[in-house]
Amino acid sequence: MLNSKNIVVGVSGGIAAYKACDIVSRLKKLNANVKVIMTKSAAEFVTPLTFQSLSQNFVVVDMFDELKTWDVEHISLAQWADLFLIAPATANIIGKISNGIADDMLSTTVMATKAQVLIAPAMNTNMYENKIVQNNISKLSQLGFKFVEPESGRLACGDIGKGKLASPEAIVEQVSSILTLEQDLTDKNILITAGPTIENIDPVRYITNRSSGKMGYSIARKAIERGANVTLISGKTSLDIPNGVSEFIQVESAKQMYEAVVDNLDKNDIIIKSAAVADYKPKNISDIKIKKSDDDLIIELDRNKDILKEIGKIKKDKILVGFAAETNDLIQNAKKKIEKKNLDFIVANDLTQEGAGFGVDTNIVKIIDKNGNIQEYPKMKKYELSNVILDRVKMLSK
Structure with a gap:
């Protein structure tokens, strides 16, 4: 279904980072090419080796890691991607992107890509409902970024409310829709x-x-x-x-x-x-x-x-x-x-x-x-x- 489609998966630092493993696995089963960028915080929850094994590609964490290729890595990844998925997306990474901050490999690559960016937020309910976060989401939506709405339920912190990362199935479904659907109603x-x-x-x-x-x-x-x-x-x-x-x-x-x-x-x-x-x-x-x-x-x-x-x-x-x-x-x-x-x-x-x-x-x-x-x-x-x-x-x- 996703034969030869190139997908960069950005993983930011939240407890839901473990679910990104399932997302990468599902994308690979659909024959997509997947490369993963992790924030340093994300690497505290899941090891880069896990994503490297699932994606069958090197995982990038630090902008100043030893280069695996001769390319300028954040530019080459940005150009390589047919779609850029961030899952989970914390309030921090959403805020960075919304305000044009590029201070790590993930945010820098997002700034450099012309591919469609799909963001799957995951955070505490009060954080998600915070007006600053909602304004950042609204701003990015108006700029053409797409979002997978978080789900409601029991969160890792024990709270009940909206903020759970959408299911891997729902996220992969949206990735597939974006990559396989033609923009055939643009004048309607x-x-x-x-x-x-x-x-x-x-x-x-x-x-x-x-x-x-x-x-x-x-x-x-x-x-x-x-x-x-x-x-x-x-x-x-x-x-x-x-x-x-x-x-x-x-x-x-x-x-x-x-x-x-x-x-x-x-x-x-x-x-x-x-x-x-x-x-x-x-x-x-x-x-x-x-x-x-x-x-x-x-x-x-x-x-x-x-x-x-x-x-x-x-x-x-x-x-x-x-x-x-x-x-x-x-x-x-x-x-x-x-x-x-x-x-x-x-x-x-x-x-x-x-x-x-x-x-x-x-x-x-x-x-x-x-x-x-x-x-x-x-x-x-x-x-x-x-x-x-x-x-x-x-x-x-x-």
Whole structure:
């Protein structure tokens, strides 16, 4: 998969340095050429010999080590790399790169490379959430550096929170995506909706659905990786905003989502509506909490605007993609939506199938176009399905 791809792995000084061994091993199994640069602090956690054995290449730690080749080492490594991965990346190395400091082999080589740099942070939760660190990450994201978000969980220090190095599998997946995906959507402006909407009943209660937003956020990430300018309009989720998104708009209700879509319609060529929008809203919203009584509570509902249908009326030459999550009559219901809402194609899934639908990392779908052609796909990760959807969009946009 990564035949002949050259990857420099930078390992900085944190307890998660041991996980970089697994990352290097996985990259080698994908037939990548790997060279490792370690900071002196990293060498306190894992020996250079370990990485040398796994990568089958000399490991560089000190700028003033005896040269293994006649090249100026930091320049030759910088030029050699197709991709530069830093894992784990401490707050220290992120701060150095963000501020242009080059005082060791790792930071110096990053400054000299023109390859894509992918950074996988790992640190204490309070450090990761520190405004200085977040500003440094934001600055680097704007400069084109890519990040693999850390995970939440129990940290080495005993704290519980966000800051764990992403899994080696997730990091290698992102490396593979960057190195194998073409930048084929660089001239496209894509609007993506994601997540659930909520409709208030009173200040305490509301109506919503089970959407996690994972599908829409995955499409947004893959579109960004492929060079698109992405506007992401999202209901409330627990997901991190994808790095590199051009504009992120947080909404709650279906009305707010409709208004945000309409406001951003003109500047986008492609609209992918993966959000699960509430069809109905309470006719009357109480300003105070509705108290429990001995009587049944009856809530009268009004129809919300059908965002897809409304956009379908005015889309002109824009590409419009919809989603259909059904529990019965999947094909018939999906085809009705295509015709009724003037869609170019629809992504339909049966919620009764295990591994499909809300809250999981996989999906099982049928893609149906406006001519009635149906393509079935087996269960796959949502990030894989995202590329399938974007490939379809690309074909239509030629």
